[in-house]
Amino acid sequence: MSDDAPARTGRRTGDSTTRDEILAAARKLFSQSGFAKSSMRAIATEAGVDVALVSYYFGSKRGLFAAAMAIPGDPVARVTAAIEGPRDQLGTRLITAFTTLWESDDAGPALHTMLRSAANDEGAAKAFGGFASDEMMPILSETVGLSEETVRAVASCIFGLALMRYLVGAPAFTSMTTQEIIDDFGPRIQAIIDL
Amino acid sequence: MSDDAPARTGRRTGDSTTRDEILAAARKLFSQSGFAKSSMRAIATEAGVDVALVSYYFGSKRGLFAAAMAIPGDPVARVTAAIEGPRDQLGTRLITAFTTLWESDDAGPALHTMLRSAANDEGAAKAFGGFASDEMMPILSETVGLSEETVRAVASCIFGLALMRYLVGAPAFTSMTTQEIIDDFGPRIQAIIDL
Incomplete structure (x- = not known):
């Protein structure tokens, strides 16, 4: 569970997994290709989710990077x-x-x-x-x-x-x-x- | 064998070992205590040699550090x-x-x-x-x-x-x-x- 996860929709385990899967995909692509060349879309594809969901959870690529690097705040x-x-x-x-x-x-x-x-x-x-x-x-x-x-x-x-x-x-x-x-x-x- | 070892005296293996033992002692003390607190004398004691021999091989503590860190030149x-x-x-x-x-x-x-x-x-x-x-x-x-x-x-x-x-x-x-x-x-x- 995470404080900044969206409101629960009933698929509680599913949500938590999705967020974690996006973070794992982000860490993988940032590590392989660096920050600039890792698009939100490519990270979404890697995680097997729609790009809108990445924005929904993390707001921006910068926010996603901070979350992936586990830097609290912005x-x-x-x-x-x-x-x-x-x-x-x-x-x-x-x-x-x-x-x-x-x-x-x-x-x-x-x-x-x-x-x-x-x-x-x-x-x-x-x-x-x-x-x-x-x-x-x-x-x-x-x-x-x-x-x-x-x-x-x-x-x-x-x-x-x-x-x-x-x-x-x-x-x-x-x-x-x-x-x-x-x-x-x-x-x-x-x-x-x-x- | 090393280029900056002193002229051979006959105890070829002994010389090479002494230099290596001083370097090992230096790495140990520099790592444990840092540069300032590792005296030439303490390093000599650790290596079981006379301090004059440390000076003879490495000139100064700085030279010894460079050799211990394997930085060629000065x-x-x-x-x-x-x-x-x-x-x-x-x-x-x-x-x-x-x-x-x-x-x-x-x-x-x-x-x-x-x-x-x-x-x-x-x-x-x-x-x-x-x-x-x-x-x-x-x-x-x-x-x-x-x-x-x-x-x-x-x-x-x-x-x-x-x-x-x-x-x-x-x-x-x-x-x-x-x-x-x-x-x-x-x-x-x-x-x-x-x-």
Whole structure:
């Protein structure tokens, strides 16, 4: 049973199985082909259901990916929310949104697992790499008008921090409080944005 | 047999075994305690040899770490060399040194393995995290006079690039030539340095 499953229709076991089958199909296709090349339709076909049912359960491909990767909430929505506000504080808002997400009780463990998987498993790497390249990074380019080159460097700083602080646990990164990380990285990401 | 073993003294098998035993002891201690807390003396004791013999074979703890992690050459020396020169081009020299190292035929595969291990294995994470925190990053602080906060952000950008380009293989990062990466990241790392 899942909180976000639709209202029961009587075929209780059937519904739960359908949702799980869509998630399994999504994980398979995201792993095989990456995020961009795995269409909602192809995932529906793989799961043996109508594409409308995929939308019904997961809303969007992004929502489906989050569910397939078991990331609670909607990380993209949180980043999108962080983008709003004065441009000269964008660096601080971005690093605050990411560290808060990474250190949250709901999304944090799933994000750690996803990054660890991506560093190890070719399928998870394709899914995560495609998601970052095709979904997360274009939001920054399109919404705030940053160049792709700038977004690449900003994303590198954020993912490098995640690698060193959460995965590797390097003392130079774990010895900081979250607020110190935000105070340090905010102006430095801003310097990249303002270049 | 190894190219950097000392001249044979007659006890051929003995020499080769000693070097291997020191390396095994180093890997064990680096993994258990991290880079900083694993003294040359402790490694010598673990291997059952005199500490002078460790210096004789590997020169420094850094050299021993590189040998233990099977990174050919001396990555720290290459980064140190990159630091020399005009301050306003430091960003470009650093990213050039790192991408050249990461994409080299000799050190590249070992670095990929080391980063992948560090993302997975607690022992390798301790060794790599400690090496980055205690050896690589202080060089930038001390030699060029960058603040620890600046070095942390510069290192994040470089490690994030390594993660996304070499480990994850995200399309937004693998679609670039090495020169494009250098052209993109050089000025952006410089912006962090100049902040």
